[in-house]
Amino acid sequence: MRSLRVLVTSLLTGCAVLAGVLVIPASAAAATPKCSIVSQPVSVIPLLPMTAKGQLCVPDTGTPKTMQLLLHGATYNRVYWDLPYQPARYSYQRDMATRGLATFAVDELGVGGSSRPLSTLLTGAAQASAVHQLVGDLRAGRVDGVRYDKVVLVGHSAGSAISVIEAATYRDVDGVILTGVTHLPNVPVVVGDVVFGLYPVTLDPQLGPRGDDPGYLTTKPGTRGPMYFGPAQTDPLAVAADEAYAKDTVSATSLLDIIGLGLVSPLSRGIDVPVLLVNGTDDTGFCGLIRDCSTAEALRAQEAPYFSAAAQLSVYVLSGAGHSVALATNSPDYRNVTRDWLSQYVG
Template sequence: MRLRPLATLVASLVAGCALLATAPPVSADPARCSEHDLPVSTNPLLPLTMHGQLCLPAGTPSPTVQLLLHGATYNRTYWDLPYQPASYSYQQDMAAHGLATFAVDEIGVGQSTRPLSTVITGAMQAAAVHAVVGDLRAGAVGGVHFGKVVLVGHSAGSAISIIEAAGYHDVDGVLLTGMTHLPNAPVVIDDVALGLHPVTLDPQLAPRGGDPGYLTTVPGSRGTMYYSPGDLDPLAVSADEAYAKDQVSASSLLDIIGVGLASPVSLNITVPVFLVDGTNDTGFCGLFRDCSYAGTLQDEEAPYFSAAAQLTTYVLPGSGHSVALAANASLYRDASRAWLSQYVGI
């Protein structure tokens, strides 16, 4: 274990106390959530609509909104699981702390447009997100003109966030979870080969009529693929399976990962970046990345970001891949709010 200098530890403690002293009080009032459909394509041959849920805190709307992008085989419910929301809903938790969020179904997923799987690309996903960023700033979502927009991605959603932020330079911060630039290839290949199958074979999703180029998780496999045994609630995993499970275009996933993670495009991000991983995320840690300590992970990921990104990292102890649904997810949300306060100025 590499020890950090004493001065750094003292400074971190002082900064943490300052953040606690200035943090807004936790509200007991429920979040004000509403659903919206936004046109995100001007191509008349392929009109696209993105569906999302806006959650505002009680009282005066926050001037900053987090635009939430889920991972592969998830939908926007990843961010607002209908099981013990105080423990597992990122959106409800942020609203309770005075912060606004907008969670979207990515193209091909949930209630957003689901075209043929083969037409979806990383560039298409990023362009759709770019359109939503503009709508959030213009007041087209819930009538609120947001002054700052922060991208918050999970896994493949993190890769989309990287592509968008690096290409459009239209956001004020990027929060990435469940990713590194050098995945543990043997584990990922094993998960894909044994844990995924075409939606046409899935009893839960097949009735929606997706083509076989869309993949989803084999029934009952999410607990082993996305969670760590010592950091899960079996009922949360069941809710994940029932409500948050969705599909991903196989061809687009290869494109999104190839551009968003395997290429150096992240070097073009010029706003603050926060990277979060679970210490037991075997798909992205263990072989080329040491997620045991935040400092080690930061040193390993730093070459993929510019100085302007001011890369900061956090590791969630004991968590697997889906950090927002880990039993101790509240620690990651606390760290995220602290980062937002320090680097984005919410």
């Protein structure tokens, strides 16, 4: 597996050099991303202190007063937001920083560099509590010394569900961006992905040596492409980078209330700040059978009953993209829409 990472790294480095100047217009490259790894203490289980580790990316000039707190999906880690391949095309964090915006991508508890307790101790509610504490830390200046006036949650898939739980429970954020999610998943596809695409991490040659217990699940080798990418907007090298760097685990226990509370229930009606919902038109897990993602208008009509008037629900669909919209070849389109939405609804 180390040889795979070396091969992927060499391929991606060369491609990134070629692609870096092709995607970002010169006018948008005034700021240079300044990224650093930080760790924050969180407490979600009595007498068991934990740490949430993440990557902070800010522009090298100016001091943004709004922070986007980024939450990855199940079997992902924070690298989802900063893929080390063609960063000008795929890195959400570096793209935002070049446009003067700040982001903080965290490894959720049980993932990557954050604390990884027994899998049975983690729930969706516990994840939301940890995020709530991070929101408070960002506002108080305890993360990087900057007191952020506004915090926006940006979730992907299970991270979107955690965002719903957090925002509806604590009501402490200024906006919510949900990607790769609808309230009525395509159950046959999702169940098939779980049954045939996931297995205990102890069986995985890449992540098994980490020592996590078998209650943590990850994707079987070679399954991430079909599960997470739409064929119309996929670069095979992006899939390889996803497999090598962004693949991680999810606690089976946490999936239960992440799905029950964050995806299926009407809890999202408790969100009282603006919401942007983004899906790929070819996301087979959340579109197609019950949800029509062919147009933003169709999807908004179906999702609007799950949100209050205060959410001012906005919807965007990324043409040809699969589940992981941030890693689609046309992902810059979705980031442009995100920035416009932030400017209009958050400031």
